[in-house]
Amino acid sequence: MAATTADGSKVVGGGEKSNVDEESKMITLFSSDGERFEVTQEAAAMSQTIHHMMEDGCVDDEGVHLPNVGSSILAMVIEYCNRHVASPDEKEDIRSFDAGFVNVEHHTLFDIIRAANYLDVKELMDLCCQTVADSIKSKSVEEIRELFGIVNDFTPEEEAEIRKENQWAFE
Amino acid sequence: MSIPTDRSPPWEEGRTSPRVRSSSTPPSGTAAEGLTDDLLVEVLSRVPAKSLCRFKCVSNHWLSLIDHPDHRKKLPQALAGFLHSSTYTYEWRLEAPIHFTSFPGRRCPPVDTSCTFLPNSRRVHLLDCCNGLLLCRWYDISSEGDRFSYVVCNPATTQWTVLPGSGKATKEVSAVRLGFDPALSSHFHVFELVMDDGSGCLLGPVVVGVAVYSSETRRWAYKEKRWNARIRLLNDELASVFLNGYLHFQAHGSEVSPCIAVLDTEGGTWMDFAVPDGGILDGFIQRSQGRLNYANFQWYEDGDVTRLVVYVLDNYESKEWILKHSVETSCLFGGIEYCLVRGIDYIMSGGFDWIAIDPECNLLFFTVGWENKFMCYSMDRRQVKMISKLVDGKPPYIPYVPLYAELQSLPN
Numbered sequence: 001m002a003a004t005t006a007d008g009s010k011v012v013g014g015g016e017k018s019n020v021d022e023e024s025k026m027i028t029l030f031s032s033d034g035e036r037f038e039v040t041q042e043a044a045a046m047s048q049t050i051h052h053m054m055e056d057g058c059v060d061d062e063g064v065h066l067p068n069v070g071s072s073i074l075a076m077v078i079e080y081c082n083r084h085v086a087s088p089d090e091k092e093d094i095r096s097f098d099a100g101f102v103n104v105e106h107h108t109l110f111d112i113i114r115a116a117n118y119l120d121v122k123e124l125m126d127l128c129c130q131t132v133a134d135s136i137k138s139k140s141v142e143e144i145r146e147l148f149g150i151v152n153d154f155t156p157e158e159e160a161e162i163r164k165e166n167q168w169a170f171e
Numbered sequence: 172m173s174i175p176t177d178r179s180p181p182w183e184e185g186r187t188s189p190r191v192r193s194s195s196t197p198p199s200g201t202a203a204e205g206l207t208d209d210l211l212v213e214v215l216s217r218v219p220a221k222s223l224c225r226f227k228c229v230s231n232h233w234l235s236l237i238d239h240p241d242h243r244k245k246l247p248q249a250l251a252g253f254l255h256s257s258t259y260t261y262e263w264r265l266e267a268p269i270h271f272t273s274f275p276g277r278r279c280p281p282v283d284t285s286c287t288f289l290p291n292s293r294r295v296h297l298l299d300c301c302n303g304l305l306l307c308r309w310y311d312i313s314s315e316g317d318r319f320s321y322v323v324c325n326p327a328t329t330q331w332t333v334l335p336g337s338g339k340a341t342k343e344v345s346a347v348r349l350g351f352d353p354a355l356s357s358h359f360h361v362f363e364l365v366m367d368d369g370s371g372c373l374l375g376p377v378v379v380g381v382a383v384y385s386s387e388t389r390r391w392a393y394k395e396k397r398w399n400a401r402i403r404l405l406n407d408e409l410a411s412v413f414l415n416g417y418l419h420f421q422a423h424g425s426e427v428s429p430c431i432a433v434l435d436t437e438g439g440t441w442m443d444f445a446v447p448d449g450g451i452l453d454g455f456i457q458r459s460q461g462r463l464n465y466a467n468f469q470w471y472e473d474g475d476v477t478r479l480v481v482y483v484l485d486n487y488e489s490k491e492w493i494l495k496h497s498v499e500t501s502c503l504f505g506g507i508e509y510c511l512v513r514g515i516d517y518i519m520s521g522g523f524d525w526i527a528i529d530p531e532c533n534l535l536f537f538t539v540g541w542e543n544k545f546m547c548y549s550m551d552r553r554q555v556k557m558i559s560k561l562v563d564g565k566p567p568y569i570p571y572v573p574l575y576a577e578l579q580s581l582p583n
Binding site for chain 2: 110113114117125129130132133134136137138139140141144145148149150151152153154159162163164165166167168169170171
């Protein structure tokens with residue numbers, strides 16, 4: 001439900017904010033493949049990168065170009081930020097949203113981690129890194145290699161020696 | 172012929188911003204899908220130390236990543252070994268010379284566990300160790316006689332700090348312990364258990380309160396005890412456990428029954444609860460896999476069979492212990508009978524001393540026998556093996572996990 005306020009900017013949201021604050025101003029983000037996203041400044045400010053740009057007055061009317069983030073990933077990051085600024089106090093809801101959010105393929109999680117790092121969204125970084133960590137902690141060496149696309153460059157003797165040294169970790 | 176793995180970007184010096192820079196070159200064998208080194212370290216910093224040791228076998232690159240000195244500050248470390256001295260102090264305290272013995276397969280770079288980096292030392296006694304920090308009594312050159320200061324230090328980074336005096340006389344203090352859990356807070360606490368003069372109770376002095384130092388406030392605060400039972404320290408040669416923000420120590424409670432006494436850093440929570448019945452020795456409490464573990468020996472079948480048992484505390488509300496493991500000592504000790512009663516090890520084949528339960532897995536370390544055989548028992552595989560003979564070892568044996576992170580609470 002959108003309403004146009006006195007200065008012409010659109011207010012988006014549940015209507016709970018009756019005054020026109022900074023938060024309801026929109027900002028445009030462009031993904032690396034040129035797609036355009038309209039986000040509230042409040043949601044965008046979850047990215048420390050964008051937040052500093054806004055504070056330093058570096059964001060012009062055109063918006064912010066993000067050459068390192070593709071549209072599909074940027075859409076996900078925006079979805080995350082929107083959800084987290086919308087109802088930050090509803091812990092249960094947020095937890096279940098987060099759980100569903102990270103229920104994606106590993107390579108997507110890696111992409112989100114890269115984007116969250118570039119955009120400096122700490123909570124998203126924490127969430128995704130922890131998710132990957134939890135999913136790999138019990139994996140065998142071979143499974144790790146497969147997941148990360150790593151070729152074993154130890155000689156058989158070297159590998160045997162390292163395994164023997166760290167034997168306790170295999171038991 | 173193997174495909175060369177990605178080149179790691181040069182380590183960024185002096186990077187203080189929490190935001191990690193990614194390199195512009197794609198990582199790993201699969202082009203755009205992998206993570207750059209710095210982001211990989213971010214993920215690995217959330218993986219248990221045991222898994223990290225396993226992952227060293229993934230590739231040369233991962234091995235150098237995990238062992239790199241810059242990354243050690245962020246990556247969890249495994250239990251590296253234990254500290255001990257050559258003299259028996261009859262207390263939970265080590266006097267110089269302090270030795271460090273490593274557990275098998277847990278190489279860590281040499282760490283100055285004798286704290287020679289403390290300036291102007293006449294003498295240093297090690298009082299406790301918790302998650303890589305040491306609590307010491309520091310007798311410096313300018314002080315006389317028995318006057319000392321408490322020092323908390325990190326031998327892996329050589330950071331240290333001197334604590335102000337607590338105001339409690341040494342003879343009032345039955346035990347002093349360190350509480351530090353980097354997962355909860357970068358600040359540490361020191362606990363002094365203060366006792367009465369013992370005149371009120373035939374069984375000895377009772378703990379009347381606890382003086383707690385916080386590295387955040389840099390002050391001591393005395394809290395009068397609020398346990399329901401009259402708590403006496405069981406004996407001051409035993410390990411305490413700092414877990415979930417609580418100090419746990421073994422005590423005698425009401426009716427002289429052994430118990431675990433618990434208190435938090437604010438003096439707001441005071442608990443005591445019974446330990447599992449039938450223990451022959453003083454029990455051994457350790458933190459393992461996020462829970463409080465209690466190990467002891469028990470007699471079964473009218474004393475014919477002795478078993479080593481390990482319990483885990485289920486939760487603080489129910490105060491119930493769950494039996495995690497049980498093994499006959501005949502299997503554990505290969506048929507040899509060791510004396511399990513403390514202090515009388517000149518009979519039979521020698522005595523037994525606890526060293527540690529691994530914080531992350533079901534491994535139990537101990538010494539047995541005249542030759543002080545250093546043993547490792549795997550509860551999962553039900554296998555015991557001898558690691559070495561501790562030539563100079565005397566209890567207490569204080570487990571040590573190195574901490575490479577720099578702490579603001581240790582300004583020197």
